Amino acid sequence: MSRIGNKVIAIPAGVEVTVLANNEIKVKGPKGELTRQFNELLGFEIEGAQITVTRPNEEKFTKAIHGTSRALLNNMIVGISDGYKRELEITGVGYRAAMQGNKLVISAGFSHPVEFDTPEGLTIEVPNQTTIIISGINKQIVGEFAANVRKVRPPEPYKGKGIRYKGEHVRRKEGKKAK
DSSP: OOTTTTSOEEOOTTOEEEEOGGGEEEEEETTEEEEEEOOTTOEEEEETTEEEEEOSSOOHHHHHHHHHHHHHHHHHHHHHHTOEEEEEEEESTTOEEEEETTEEEEEOSSSSOEEEEOOTTEEEEEEETTEEEEEESOHHHHHHHHHHHHTTSOOOTTTOOEEEETTOOOOOOOOOOOO
């Protein structure tokens, strides 16, 4: 029994959900519009301001795709109504970030600055040199871009220098001991 798949999704005011042919679902709201193709085995029933995802049988694959599809649809609705945001902090002497046009430029102790083009649908803000705010309506794209930025210089365990998510705890190790 899929506990996630059986949960009902509430549609907030101002969000419009449309089921098109071949289980393609279009979600339109105040922040934009998202479309996704779902597996044809599943059924989507819209009743008032709620959506129910149903499955035809109890096979292992169907059960697995049931919960996943419900979670993806819920993420689309939350993204359209509220949006997603990831904040990154940069720690280290000489480590900094800046926006140059639509490129994010990070100086993280390498011989060259690392540049990222802003993907379509994302907004990147750099309020100060040590903070990066990535926001958008697609949870997957926001999370993937934030992970790629963090991958430039992950926080190291001895001094804690690097790029980390806001609020992320980095386990610190003790250095060498003098005799």
